[in-house]
Amino acid sequence: KAGVTQTPRYLIKTRGQQVTLSCSPISGHRSVSWYQQTPGQGLQFLFEYFSETQRNKGNFPGRFSGRQFSNSRSEMNVSTLELGDSALYLCASSLEARGVGYTFGSGTRLTVV
Amino acid sequence: KQEVTQIPAALSVPEGENLVLNCSFTDSAIYNLQWFRQDPGKGLTSLLLIQSSQREQTSGRLNASLDKSSGRSTLYIAASQPGDSATYLCAVAYSGAGSYQLTFGKGTKLSVIP
Numbered sequence: 001k002a003g004v005t006q007t008p009r010y011l012i013k014t015r016g017q018q019v020t021l022s023c024s025p026i027s028g029h030r031s032v033s034w035y036q037q038t039p040g041q042g043l044q045f046l047f048e049y050f051s052e053t054q055r056n057k058g059n060f061p062g063r064f065s066g067r068q069f070s071n072s073r074s075e076m077n078v079s080t081l082e083l084g085d086s087a088l089y090l091c092a093s094s095l096e097a098r099g100v101g102y103t104f105g106s107g108t109r110l111t112v113v
Numbered sequence: 114k115q116e117v118t119q120i121p122a123a124l125s126v127p128e129g130e131n132l133v134l135n136c137s138f139t140d141s142a143i144y145n146l147q148w149f150r151q152d153p154g155k156g157l158t159s160l161l162l163i164q165s166s167q168r169e170q171t172s173g174r175l176n177a178s179l180d181k182s183s184g185r186s187t188l189y190i191a192a193s194q195p196g197d198s199a200t201y202l203c204a205v206a207y208s209g210a211g212s213y214q215l216t217f218g219k220g221t222k223l224s225v226i227p
Contacts, residue, residue, distance in 0.1 A: 045215065048214060056214050102157075103159075107155075
């Protein structure tokens, strides 16, 4: 079966711009979580969506937002980009939001210049 | 706030050696502990999951143990191979705000030298 698909794979943006990343989960999975990975901080939880509702949110500023559609696809948006937002953004899908059965995508590498 | 620490940050071993990766966490109220593998520029692959009520899990040459009371887990890799070279991440799952989330350590980068 198809895995978790993240698009685009690579992205270069300028400070102050905004960006939208997309995540298509495994068919049938209703939960999508987003993580930011940087060399200094490692993997940090951004937010989780389940059946179009945000169930949990990490400690990130309001510039980071997301949504989930009725087909479980999810998008995350970062507004007013800063250099420190350069990172690998990973999404993970699971059947239910129960802390198990995560399948991760390959990520979107965002570079802010 | 849950914090996860992995030691060492990097490890280089000759092929065939047995090795142990360590993970510690500060809050024992966890739902489960998971070990992942990450290859360069790629996403995470789940290796082993230990429920909070379990003590260990095994898969092939991998064995993970969990001591919840002391906040520690170890990942044992037997007879290491060059294909095992990757970054190994430990994560604890806990519930909060009606959902579950994973808190990750920063990983141990393993290099197995042929």
